[in-house]
Amino acid sequence: MSFTRRKKTLALTAGAAIFALTLAGCASGDEPEEGSTTDNTAEAGDGTSNEPVSLTIATFNTPGLSNSETDAEYEFDLIEEYMELNPHVDITYNRAAESGDARENFFTKLGPGGLADVEMVEVDWMPEVMQYSDLLTDLSSDAVEGRWVDYVEAGATDADGRLIGYGTDTGPQGVCYRADLFEAAGLPTDPAEVATLLEGDWDNFFAVGDDYVDATGSAFYDSAAGVWQGMINQLGTAYEDADSGEIVVLDNPEVKALYDQVTAASETQSSHFGQWSEDWFAGLSNGAFATMLCPPWMLGVIEGNAPDTTDWNLANVYPNGGGNWGGSWLTVPASGANIEEATKLAEWLTAPEQQAKAFANAGTYPSQVAAYDDPAVTGAVNAYFNDAPIGEIFAERAEAVVPSPFKGEFYFQVNDAINNALTRVEEGTDDPAASWEKAVADIEAIG
Amino acid sequence: MASTHVDAPAQKHTLRQRLGRLDVKASPYLYIAPFFLIFGIFGLFPIAYTAVISLMDWDTIRNSGEFIGFGNFEYVLNDRKFWIAIRNTFSIFALSTIPQLIIATFIAAMLDHHLKAKTFWRMSVLLPYVVMPVAVALIFSQLFADEYGIFNQWLGMIGIDAVQWHKDPLASHWAIATMVNFRWTGYNALILLAAMQAVPRELYEASAIDGAGKLRRFFSITLPQIRPTAIFVIITSTIGGLQIFDEPRMYDTTGNGGADQQWLTVALHMYNTGWGELNFGRASAIAWLLFLLIVVFGLLNFWLTRRLVSSDKTEGK
Numbered sequence: 171m172s173f174t175r176r177k178k179t180l181a182l183t184a185g186a187a188i189f190a191l192t193l194a195g196c197a198s199g200d201e202p203e204e205g206s207t208t209d210n211t212a213e214a215g216d217g218t219s220n221e222p223v224s225l226t227i228a229t230f231n232t233p234g235l236s237n238s239e240t241d242a243e244y245e246f247d248l249i250e251e252y253m254e255l256n257p258h259v260d261i262t263y264n265r266a267a268e269s270g271d272a273r274e275n276f277f278t279k280l281g282p283g284g285l286a287d288v289e290m291v292e293v294d295w296m297p298e299v300m301q302y303s304d305l306l307t308d309l310s311s312d313a314v315e316g317r318w319v320d321y322v323e324a325g326a327t328d329a330d331g332r333l334i335g336y337g338t339d340t341g342p343q344g345v346c347y348r349a350d351l352f353e354a355a356g357l358p359t360d361p362a363e364v365a366t367l368l369e370g371d372w373d374n375f376f377a378v379g380d381d382y383v384d385a386t387g388s389a390f391y392d393s394a395a396g397v398w399q400g401m402i403n404q405l406g407t408a409y410e411d412a413d414s415g416e417i418v419v420l421d422n423p424e425v426k427a428l429y430d431q432v433t434a435a436s437e438t439q440s441s442h443f444g445q446w447s448e449d450w451f452a453g454l455s456n457g458a459f460a461t462m463l464c465p466p467w468m469l470g471v472i473e474g475n476a477p478d479t480t481d482w483n484l485a486n487v488y489p490n491g492g493g494n495w496g497g498s499w500l501t502v503p504a505s506g507a508n509i510e511e512a513t514k515l516a517e518w519l520t521a522p523e524q525q526a527k528a529f530a531n532a533g534t535y536p537s538q539v540a541a542y543d544d545p546a547v548t549g550a551v552n553a554y555f556n557d558a559p560i561g562e563i564f565a566e567r568a569e570a571v572v573p574s575p576f577k578g579e580f581y582f583q584v585n586d587a588i589n590n591a592l593t594r595v596e597e598g599t600d601d602p603a604a605s606w607e608k609a610v611a612d613i614e615a616i617g
Numbered sequence: 618m619a620s621t622h623v624d625a626p627a628q629k630h631t632l633r634q635r636l637g638r639l640d641v642k643a644s645p646y647l648y649i650a651p652f653f654l655i656f657g658i659f660g661l662f663p664i665a666y667t668a669v670i671s672l673m674d675w676d677t678i679r680n681s682g683e684f685i686g687f688g689n690f691e692y693v694l695n696d697r698k699f700w701i702a703i704r705n706t707f708s709i710f711a712l713s714t715i716p717q718l719i720i721a722t723f724i725a726a727m728l729d730h731h732l733k734a735k736t737f738w739r740m741s742v743l744l745p746y747v748v749m750p751v752a753v754a755l756i757f758s759q760l761f762a763d764e765y766g767i768f769n770q771w772l773g774m775i776g777i778d779a780v781q782w783h784k785d786p787l788a789s790h791w792a793i794a795t796m797v798n799f800r801w802t803g804y805n806a807l808i809l810l811a812a813m814q815a816v817p818r819e820l821y822e823a824s825a826i827d828g829a830g831k832l833r834r835f836f837s838i839t840l841p842q843i844r845p846t847a848i849f850v851i852i853t854s855t856i857g858g859l860q861i862f863d864e865p866r867m868y869d870t871t872g873n874g875g876a877d878q879q880w881l882t883v884a885l886h887m888y889n890t891g892w893g894e895l896n897f898g899r900a901s902a903i904a905w906l907l908f909l910l911i912v913v914f915g916l917l918n919f920w921l922t923r924r925l926v927s928s929d930k931t932e933g934k
Binding site for chain 2: 274277280281282298302305443444446447448449452456582583586589590591592593594597598599600608611612615
């Protein structure tokens with residue numbers, strides 16, 4: 171169903187492998203000290219008899235946890251490492267190719283049982299999972315208090331304050347831009363100068379876009395929908411009321427104002443290509459647009475689809491503050507037979523040390539605060555993006571992200587309706603007003 | 618028969634007789650029982666279960682629901698998207714099935730001639746069928762890309778404006794129908810060819826002597842003779858055509874059927890409602906409506922085919 175869901179899926183699969191290759195070199199020198207991991211092992215040994223136990227863990231895409239995910243060898247196989255540290259534990263690692271497959275499996279088995287002991291959940295379907303948070307184990311403990319950046323922890327905390335997921339990776343966004351196209355438009359090309367140029371709110375971003383369009387006659391950013399997800403996630407309340415759960419989007423002037431703003435700007439500034447369409451992929455290399463909102467995993471997508479383009483760069487800036495796109499959690503279904511051991515495994519895998527290794531493996535950017543001080547993360551540079559210090563940039567971008575607005579039962583249906591409205595305008599099927607009316611009709615029919 | 622001289626042998630005889638009769642009568646049922654047993658579990662039960670769920674506000678995860686009567690049907694029938702999906706389904710169905718069957722019949726008639734390397738030609742028309750539908754959809758999606766797709770580049774070379782394959786409803790239906798036709802034409806051609814080969818050659822010889830030309834022979838002998846097979850092909854194409862899902866789902870990367878529901882089909886709408894919105898009550902209602910639609914349309918096609926391929930010609934068979 172969801173636009174974003176499939177986007178993310180495709181992107182991750184396409185991008186992760188390339189991203190991993192770029193990063194492998196950077197992280198090898200400075201591995202975290204083994205001391206931190208031994209603490210965890212000692213902890214794991216406490217209190218429980220070390221009776222043999224079999225655990226299953228189900229993930230999707232390439233989270234960088236096990237060599238079985240990839241044809242190439244990862245630098246670290248975390249699943250193997252855990253089994254070595256805890257000889258009584260035997261882990262079966264299952265991975266779905268796509269997030270959508272994992273979601274279907276998750277919801278098929280959540281009720282009747284049959285899920286893995288540890289299940290990975292993606293940010294796109296987390297709001298749906300949250301409605302069934304009582305079927306998942308409360309994982310909160312003193313040991314993990316404050317481990318993640320706020321918005322990641324908030325995203326997995328239900329209305330009763332139960333923490334049902336341990337964050338793995340996250341997607342804080344910067345702005346990717348084409349230096350050659352910026353130069354042709356008479357705009358600055360140095361990442362620091364571009365960051366200064368784009369520093370400010372969305373008005374400023376679109377004003378720069380106008381300058382670019384005036385100078386070159388071609389599009390500034392890739393798509394209205396791409397910008398939309400950046401804008402909508404910065405609102406306090408977007409589509410639904412956090413207390414009542416009712417759909418309030420049609421009475422929310424902020425949403426309509428953003429819609430008007432983005433459709434007005436997109437008329438000239440957007441390339442009008444739907445994200446992940448064939449045309450959009452072609453646009454990554456042929457200069458059809460000059461900027462994109464960029465989470466870490468997007469770097470691999472760009473590199474993979476525009477291998478011969480040398481001028482992509484990354485600016486440490488994001489309009490109107492921060493924004494997150496993508497990310498996952500590990501959950502422990504309450505119906506599992508080994509909840510205690512499963513929780514330990516999930517806790518270990520999502521510890522900063524391990525996620526720094528996963529980042530080195532597959533480029534999945536950690537959501538743990540402590541990882542942002544880890545030289546293996548902060549030292550990462552991306553050669554394709556003209557040696558952008560991505561580790562440092564994304565650590566700063568993550569700290570700028572504010573918790574996204576409340577996303578309840580109807581989030582995806584409303585979001586789809588509005589995304590469709592934006593796409594209709596982009597495609598020229600409807601004008602912005604008529605397209606909004608259709609979205610209103612769709613939203614009124616929900617429920 | 619009832620009066621017997623000796624008791625014992627008669628009894629024995631009767632038992633054997635009975636068993637024999639039982640064997641003749643019951644065995645066929647026994648042999649087909651496994652199919653119906655499996656059909657009952659995996660076919661009939663889900664259909665009935667779907668009917669129950671379609672009357673409920675169903676939470677599939679908690680496996681519980683609240684009876685709401687025909688509320689789901691009411692919602693679906695009042696939903697603008699459902700009717701657009703019906704329109705699209707019939708449009709794609711017509712654009713695929715009709716040209717497909719005409720071309721398949723033509724190809725079959727050509728293959729029915731004495732060709733060199735017969736098997737090679739016959740296997741070749743089946744080749745597209747072997748390709749996975751998802752792969753077909755992926756390849757065609759690239760060819761049909763709006764801006765940088767090959768088809769539009771070719772059109773541009775001969776001075777024709779680019780077709781908006783992913784924006785204009787009819788263009789998207791043609792594109793999807795092309796994928797379906799690519800896959801199924803050869804398959805149907807082979808089935809029709811098998812039927813054509815079973816037509817007694819004397820009929821052709823006799824009519825040739827009577828002075829019937831090629832066309833006349835085709836319309837007056839071949840078509841009436843392959844009527845039962847043609848009906849089979851048309852019914853299966855109808856069922857397949859109305860359930861079309863893979864191609865529209867893979868036509869763009871979102872799989873939603875287009876921002877303006879340009880190529881949303883009923884099966885796709887059902888999937889999106891069920892797995893997308895996790896609203897299995899409504900999805901079940903759509904499933905039942907689709908089922909009824911197929912039954913009605915299948916019967917209509919059956920009736921039409923019987924009338925069109927005139928039945929009096931086959932009376933002598």
